[in-house]
Amino acid sequence: MNSPKLQYSRRIRKTPYTDRVESLGVSGFSVVNHTILPKGFQHTEQEDYWHLREFVQIWDVGCQRQVSLKGPDAAYLAQLLTPRNLGSAEVGQCLYAPCIDQSAGMLNDPVILMLAEDHFWFSIADSDLLLWAKGIALGMGLTVEIDEPDVWPLAVQGPLSDQLMSEVFGDRIAQLRFFNFDYFDLDGTDFLIARSGFSKQGGFEIYVHNSALCSNVWDQIWSAGGVFNLRPGCPNLIERIEAGLLSYGNEMTRDDNPLHCGLDQFCDVNSDIHYIGREALQSAYSLGPERKITGIVFGEKSSGPCRYPWPVHVDGDAVGYVTSVAWSPRFERNVALAMIGIDYHAENTPVVVEAGTLRLPGVIKPTPMN
Amino acid sequence: MNSPKLQYSRRIRKTPYTDRVESLGVSGFSVVNHTILPKGFQHTEQEDYWHLREFVQIWDVGCQRQVSLKGPDAAYLAQLLTPRNLGSAEVGQCLYAPCIDQSAGMLNDPVILMLAEDHFWFSIADSDLLLWAKGIALGMGLTVEIDEPDVWPLAVQGPLSDQLMSEVFGDRIAQLRFFNFDYFDLDGTDFLIARSGFSKQGGFEIYVHNSALCSNVWDQIWSAGGVFNLRPGCPNLIERIEAGLLSYGNEMTRDDNPLHCGLDQFCDVNSDIHYIGREALQSAYSLGPERKITGIVFGEKSSGPCRYPWPVHVDGDAVGYVTSVAWSPRFERNVALAMIGIDYHAENTPVVVEAGTLRLPGVIKPTPMN
Numbered sequence: 001m002n003s004p005k006l007q008y009s010r011r012i013r014k015t016p017y018t019d020r021v022e023s024l025g026v027s028g029f030s031v032v033n034h035t036i037l038p039k040g041f042q043h044t045e046q047e048d049y050w051h052l053r054e055f056v057q058i059w060d061v062g063c064q065r066q067v068s069l070k071g072p073d074a075a076y077l078a079q080l081l082t083p084r085n086l087g088s089a090e091v092g093q094c095l096y097a098p099c100i101d102q103s104a105g106m107l108n109d110p111v112i113l114m115l116a117e118d119h120f121w122f123s124i125a126d127s128d129l130l131l132w133a134k135g136i137a138l139g140m141g142l143t144v145e146i147d148e149p150d151v152w153p154l155a156v157q158g159p160l161s162d163q164l165m166s167e168v169f170g171d172r173i174a175q176l177r178f179f180n181f182d183y184f185d186l187d188g189t190d191f192l193i194a195r196s197g198f199s200k201q202g203g204f205e206i207y208v209h210n211s212a213l214c215s216n217v218w219d220q221i222w223s224a225g226g227v228f229n230l231r232p233g234c235p236n237l238i239e240r241i242e243a244g245l246l247s248y249g250n251e252m253t254r255d256d257n258p259l260h261c262g263l264d265q266f267c268d269v270n271s272d273i274h275y276i277g278r279e280a281l282q283s284a285y286s287l288g289p290e291r292k293i294t295g296i297v298f299g300e301k302s303s304g305p306c307r308y309p310w311p312v313h314v315d316g317d318a319v320g321y322v323t324s325v326a327w328s329p330r331f332e333r334n335v336a337l338a339m340i341g342i343d344y345h346a347e348n349t350p351v352v353v354e355a356g357t358l359r360l361p362g363v364i365k366p367t368p369m370n
Numbered sequence: 371m372n373s374p375k376l377q378y379s380r381r382i383r384k385t386p387y388t389d390r391v392e393s394l395g396v397s398g399f400s401v402v403n404h405t406i407l408p409k410g411f412q413h414t415e416q417e418d419y420w421h422l423r424e425f426v427q428i429w430d431v432g433c434q435r436q437v438s439l440k441g442p443d444a445a446y447l448a449q450l451l452t453p454r455n456l457g458s459a460e461v462g463q464c465l466y467a468p469c470i471d472q473s474a475g476m477l478n479d480p481v482i483l484m485l486a487e488d489h490f491w492f493s494i495a496d497s498d499l500l501l502w503a504k505g506i507a508l509g510m511g512l513t514v515e516i517d518e519p520d521v522w523p524l525a526v527q528g529p530l531s532d533q534l535m536s537e538v539f540g541d542r543i544a545q546l547r548f549f550n551f552d553y554f555d556l557d558g559t560d561f562l563i564a565r566s567g568f569s570k571q572g573g574f575e576i577y578v579h580n581s582a583l584c585s586n587v588w589d590q591i592w593s594a595g596g597v598f599n600l601r602p603g604c605p606n607l608i609e610r611i612e613a614g615l616l617s618y619g620n621e622m623t624r625d626d627n628p629l630h631c632g633l634d635q636f637c638d639v640n641s642d643i644h645y646i647g648r649e650a651l652q653s654a655y656s657l658g659p660e661r662k663i664t665g666i667v668f669g670e671k672s673s674g675p676c677r678y679p680w681p682v683h684v685d686g687d688a689v690g691y692v693t694s695v696a697w698s699p700r701f702e703r704n705v706a707l708a709m710i711g712i713d714y715h716a717e718n719t720p721v722v723v724e725a726g727t728l729r730l731p732g733v734i735k736p737t738p739m740n
Contacts, residue, residue, distance in 0.1 A: 005398040006376035010693060011496060011619030012401065014677060028375040031382065031401040034496065034619060102508055107501065126381060126404065128498035131477065132505045138472055138646065139509015249381030249404060276508065307384060323380060 012036060015062025016152050016214030020222075024232045032063035032126045038234045046329045048231075049238045052201055056158035057233030058221055061198070061205070062214075064153045067110070067122040067130045073142035078112065078120045081133060083258065083275050085268035089114050094179040094194050097122075098258045098266055099129060104280035105254035106261060107132055109246065111196060113181060113207070121207070123153065125248035136276070152214050156221060157203035160228040165204050167224040169193065173204070181207075186220060189213060198235045200243035200368065237326040241335045244295060244367025251293050251323045251337055257281065259289035260339065291320060294345050295369055296336040296353065298362020302327035303334045303355040311354040312338055319344045322353060328369075333362065335369060382406060385432025386522050386584035390592075394602045402433035402496045408604045416699045418601075419608045422571055426528035427603030428591055431568070431575070432584075434523045437480070437492040437500045443512040446644075448482065448490045451503060453628065453645050455638035459484050464549040464564050467492075468628045468636055469499060474650035475624035476631060477502055479616065481566060483551060483577070491577075493523065495618035506646070522584050526591060527573035530598040535574050537594040539563065543574070551577075556590060559583060568605045570613035570738065607696040611705045614665060614737025621663050621693045621707050627651065629659035630709065661690060664715050665739055666706040666723065668732020672697035673704045673725040681724040682708055689714045692723060698739075703732065705739060 006012075006029050013035040021038045028039040038060050043051070051057065069077055079086050082097040089095055095112045099122075108129045110122040122129060134146050156165055165173045169184040173193065176182055181194035197203040208214050222230065246252060252261045258281065269278075269285050296312065309321035320340035328335040336353070344351070349364040376382075376399050383405040391408045398409040408430050413421070421427065439447055449456050452467040459465055461484050469478045469492075478499045480492040492499060504516050526535055535543045539554040543563065546552055551564035567573040578584050592600065616622060622631045628651065639648075639655050666682065679691035690710035698705040706723070714721070719734040 006400070009400065009617075009620055010676065010679065011617060030376070030379065101504060128501055131498055132501035134471060135502045135505020135507075136509045137505075139506045139511075141509075247379075247381060250379055306380065309380065 006031070015060055016211040017060035017062055017154065017218055020215065020218050021060050021232060026232075033065045033124065033128075035063035035065065037061065037063045038232070040234065041232050043231070045236065045238060045326065048233055049236050049329065051229075051231055052158050052199060052233060052236050052239055054159065055229040055231070056156060056160035056164050056225065057231050058218070058225065059155040059157060059233050059235065061155045061235075062152040064123050066149055066151045066207070067124055067133055068119070068147050068149050069122070069133065069144050070119045071144040072118065073137070073144040074118045074120055077133065077137055077142055077144050079273055080136060080276050081122070082112070083267040083269055083277065083281055085271050085273050086112070087273060091116055092180055092182060094181060094196050096179075096266055098261070098263045099132075100258065100277040100281065101254065102277050102280060104257040104277040104284050106248065106252045106256050106258065107254065109248050109252070109263070113194065121149075121151070127248065149209065150211050151207050151209045152211055154206045154208055154214070154217060155197045155203060156206070157197045157199045157233070158201045161203040164221065164225055164228045164230060165193075168220050176204075186217065191217065198245060199239055200245070201239065237324065238328050238335065241295070241324055241326055241337055242328060242330075242367065242369040244337070246293065246337070247324065251339070256339070257284050257289070259284055260291055260293065262293050289342055291339050291341050292345065293323070293337055294340050295365045295367040296322070296338050296351060296362050297328070297331055297333040297365045297369070298336065298351065298353045299334045299355075299358075299360035300332075303353070303358065303360060306336070306355070312340060313352040313354065314344050314349060319351075331369070334360070337367070340364070376401070376406075385430055386581040387430035387432055387524065387588055390585065390588050391430050391602060396602070403435045403494065403498075405433035405435065407431070407433045408602070410604065411602050413601070415606065415608060415696065418603055419606050419699065421599075421601055422528050422569060422603060422606050422609055424529065425599040425601070426526060426530035426534050426595065427601050428588070428595065429525035429527060429604050431525045431605075432522040434493050436519055436521045436577070437494055437503055438490070438517050438519050439492070439503065439514050440489045441514040442488065443507070443514040444488045444490055447503065447507055447512055447514050449643055450506060450646050451492070452482070453637040453639055453647065453651055455641050455643050456482070457643060461486055462550055462552060464551060464566055466549075466636055468631070468633045469502070470628065470647040470651065471624065472647050472650060474627040474647040474654050476618065476622045476626050476628065477624065479618050479622070479633070483564065491519075491521070497618065519579065520581050521577050521579045522581055524576045524578055524584070524587060525567045525573060526576070527567045527569045527603070528571050531573040534591065534595055534598045534600060535563075538590050546574075556587065561587065568615060569609055570615070571609065607694065608698050608705065611665070611694055611696055611707055612698060612700075612737065612739040614707070616663065616707070617694065621709070626709070627654050627659070629654055630661055630663065632663050659712055661709050661711050662715065663693070663707055664710050665735045665737040666692070666708050666721060666732050667698070667701055667703040667735045667739070668706065668721065668723045669704045669725075669728075669730035670702075673723070673728065673730060676706070676725070682710060683722040683724065684714050684719060689721075701739070704730070707737070710734070
């Protein structure tokens with residue numbers, strides 16, 4: 001069926017780039033953090049997938065709102081909010097960091113930008129982490145300013161990102177290391193730019209810190225992009241599933257802990273740090289997870305989008321559910337992320353996906369799917 | 371321009387009524403609390419407006435999620451979260467209650483249902499109040515369970531609501547007083563039903579506490595509704611603006627305090643209660659608000675939807691901005707809610723609304739607009 005239209009209102013915020021994406025013919029939106037996220041333009045998801053893998057795209061990801069922690073207790077609070085050890089983090093670093101509650105349930109999975117020893121931005125997924133941070137700080141009497149600054153991330157993604165960004169911000173940007181940020185001049189203003197983004201095709205995120213500057217940044221990149229076959233784009237569902245990039249609300253909710261999401265490597269569970277959920281997470285580690293996110297490829301025709309958790313069966317037993325799905329033109333199969341019982345993770349384990357009335361055979365395929 | 375489509379995903383939750391509204395031809399959705407809210411069916415907003423004023427509608431308002439506070443410190447925490455005095459609240463009462471932060475900024479404007487002396491549901495507007503409540507409770511070490519229960523409100527609104535609901539739940543429901551709730555049997559199950567809803571046309575909200583029961587409740591109401599000209603509907607923008615019903619995110623954000631929103635009557639600012647933001651709110655009261663929400667009627671043609679705060683001018687000076695707007699077939703004017711400087715609130719004050727390139731003359735008209 002066709003998706004009904006999204007009704008506009010002030011409550012669902014535009015970004016400073018919305019006029020630009022509309023003039024380029026945006027065809028769909030999602031809503032993240034009370035803010036619109038473009039979901040497509042003139043091309044199909046599959047065409048955008050091939051283009052993203054070969055060229056370069058500009059994405060309005062203004063919905064990636066920042067939760068700013070600043071002040072004497074900012075570092076203490078930042079560490080409270082995540083089991084990832086921030087003790088050795090350095091200014092200029094980006095850190096992907098699960099945020100959990102006292103039951104170890106996932107609340108968000110932001111990228112933390114360390115701006116200064118006493119200043120952090122949490123670049124958040126779709127939940128009001130601001131309210132969690134504010135509540136904790138107030139309840140504990142911490143001395144820290146917590147707010148959402150006027151920052152509107154703009155992503156440039158794809159293998160030609162380095163060339164395009166060098167044109168606009170100068171050659172020095174090519175030296176920027178993965179998950180680091182630095183400041184780069186454009187027309188006399190310094191812009192915070194990170195080598196990061198919600199794809200595995202390489203690229204940058206520009207944290208434009210003043211909505212009045214956004215149009216010019218967009219326009220300069222757009223103008224320079226012609227020779228690189230630049231197109232407007234958005235996080236591509238096919239690409240992110242194949243890459244194993246998780247989406248909060250899809251692959252994980254408060255009912256899942258970091259182990260369920262395969263985020264072990266971002267948790268320093270037993271290190272000597274003080275974070276919320278420590279006891280519950282240690283207990284989860286000692287028990288081991290009963291389920292975990294993995295990839296699946298299945299079916300010889302597109303299953304359509306997954307609007308509720310499709311059951312996954314092995315030998316007739318329900319062993320989990322699909323969380324996100326797309327048709328991959330590269331595999332000529334549906335590719336999915338799924339939360340699957342821990343005993344069924346071996347590559348090529350045969351599964352059957354129950355997609356509405358369809359029963360579609362497939363196999364377990366760990367991500368990234370190469 | 372046409373609204374782009376809303377893309378489905380698991381992250382934007384369906385409700386247990388979504389299958390029903392889809393089979394009835396829902397034409398648009400909004401997103402509230404990470405959950406879809408139908409915004410229209412086969413009829414225009416204006417046709418739905420007249421119908422709502424004359425007959426009865428059934429609304430999927432499952433997006434009104436509940437934040438449940440339960441346990442020894444539930445009452446203490448509930449009071450912390452709002453400047454409304456809950457001390458004399460009784461079990462069975464609904465209380466519209468502004469929730470503010472320590473700067474008196476609005477965080478949400480839920481209806482609180484007092485289920486027991488130690489059990490409250492906050493039926494929330496569009497922000498993750500759950501995370502605020504959990505953060506405060508954790509930070510203060512309170513003994514209270516905080517969760518989102520499996521509750522899916524269903525609204526029946528319009529002047530024939532009493533007759534329809536009596537058919538389904540029995541005549542006793544007609545005795546239910548405004549903003550009270552009680553339990554009513556259907557097929558052997560008791561349902562919590564309140565006389566409340568996001569219109570001024572009268573009606574009920576059924577807090578179905580088990581998603582497996584939702585379809586049957588919908589179907590029974592639907593079956594009984596034919597003789598009352600029952601239609602599927604949704605909160606009607608025209609009706610809510612004329613009624614002066616506020617929408618969190620539209621009329622108010624964290625930048626506004628309860629005085630700005632005209633919510634004085636719901637704040638016991640100086641009473642002997644302990645709530646977050648007391649000092650800031652007392653200060654705001656002693657200074658008086660510099661701006662406040664009011665109604666406006668303007669223009670002789672539809673202005674279209676308001677996607678950013680349209681400036682409002684008096685004698686050439688910018689005095690505020692429009693927050694929500696719709697074309698009223700009753701007034702044959704645009705009706706709007708607007709945040710306007712406190713000196714310009716006299717009824718019939720001439721204003722000019724700057725709607726994009728248009729300059730539309732109108733007047734201040736306090737709500738409710740009769």
